[in-house]
Structures are given as C-alpha cells and as structure tokens.
Amino acid sequence: MNMSKQLITFTLNGEPVEVYVDPFELFVDVLRDKLHLTGTKKGCGEGGCGSCTVLVNGKAVNSCLLPAMRVIGTKVETIEGVESSKGLHPLQTSFIEKGAVQCGFCTPGMIMSSKALLDKNKSPSKDQIREAVSGNVCRCTGYVKIEDAIEDAARKLRASAVKGEKYE
Incomplete structure (x- = not known):
C-alpha cells in the first residue's frame, strides 16, 4: 500500500512550521531527519529512556512514541528552543x-x-x-x-x- 505524504503544520520553538510526513512517521524522526534538530536524542525507541523528550503544549512527551500527525496545530518546544535572546535558560x-x-x-x-x-x-x-x-x-x-x-x-x-x- 502506498501512503502519500501529508503536510502538517505546528509551532516549533515559537516559529510556524510546515513539513511533509509519512502518515505513520514518528515525531523524533521528523525533528532529527527533516527539520535537522538533532538536540532531541533517539535512544531506546520505546519510551523508556526519555532522551527524546520534547514539550507539546507544555507537557513533556516522548517523541519516539509520538506519531508526527499528532502535533498538528500544537506548540512544540525542543532543547534548541530553550535558550533565549537573554542567553542560556x-x-x-x-x-x-x-x-x-x-x-x-x-x-x-x-x-x-x-x-x-x-x-x-x-x-x-x-x-x-x-x-x-x-x-x-x-x-x-x-x-x-x-x-x-x-x-x-x-x-x-x-x-x-x-x-x-x-x-x-
């Protein structure tokens, strides 16, 4: 079965983002491979280590378990968005x-x-x-x-x- 890519939109570290994803693609892979934000680590791939933790609408979630389609319309923050114009958090x-x-x-x-x-x-x-x-x-x-x-x-x-x- 050939699944076509779908465009998703969300806010990432305060900026609007549009990216094409496969329907069953995991968010950690979108961050790392498509958006080139490699601060979010890919560890166990099973939600057990927390190295892939990002904030979605302020809540800590394991991005290795999160289908990318689930972030449509959300506010996502990664480690790259923690530092501000004032410097390190x-x-x-x-x-x-x-x-x-x-x-x-x-x-x-x-x-x-x-x-x-x-x-x-x-x-x-x-x-x-x-x-x-x-x-x-x-x-x-x-x-x-x-x-x-x-x-x-x-x-x-x-x-x-x-x-x-x-x-x-």
Whole structure:
C-alpha cells in the first residue's frame, strides 16, 4: 500500500512550521531527519529512556512514541528552543554549574522534563523533581547532581521573577 505524504503544520520553538510526513512517521524522526534538530536524542525507541523528550503544549512527551500527525496545530518546544535572546535558560546554566552533565546524551531530555515542571511549579519539592524526571534515564551522574541543578534553576527562576525578569 502506498501512503502519500501529508503536510502538517505546528509551532516549533515559537516559529510556524510546515513539513511533509509519512502518515505513520514518528515525531523524533521528523525533528532529527527533516527539520535537522538533532538536540532531541533517539535512544531506546520505546519510551523508556526519555532522551527524546520534547514539550507539546507544555507537557513533556516522548517523541519516539509520538506519531508526527499528532502535533498538528500544537506548540512544540525542543532543547534548541530553550535558550533565549537573554542567553542560556537557568536550567542550562545550572546543569553546567552543578556538574549535572557528563556524557550529555540524556541532558536534552532531562532539561525538557525539568522545564515542563518548572514552567508550572517554581518551588518543586525533591519528590516532585524526582517524579518529573522519573521517565529520564541517566547512566552517568547518579541523579543527585541533576536534582541539585533543577533546585538551583528553580531558585534562579524565582529570583528573576522577583526582579520582573521572565525566561521564555
């Protein structure tokens, strides 16, 4: 059976996007192969490692399980969209400063899952942080530095909110 490609439209990192996809193509492949955004990693391909995490309408999702057709009309954010004109997002600087980056393969997914949490809750508990990244596997850091980095980023975001600054 020959399936023809279909045009999908959505917002990606604040910009409108149109791309042709196969009806059963996975979103991680569209991001990496068609849109050339390789920050989203392709790990297990089964939704178990979280390296492919992106935000869809603010929710952390595994793009390796997401049919590309499901993003029509949504707002998608990838790791490439986290940095703003102000520079690195506090999550990015905190991951660097706290040594939460080792091999780096899990880092984009960890940051996206953490961002989904901090966008909704600027003062998460340790348990909430652990829950937010529970779908992300890291084989290098042991998670303590990652949790510390997320707590540090939350402090930075609260401090900037007091100053009237906002990270988009």
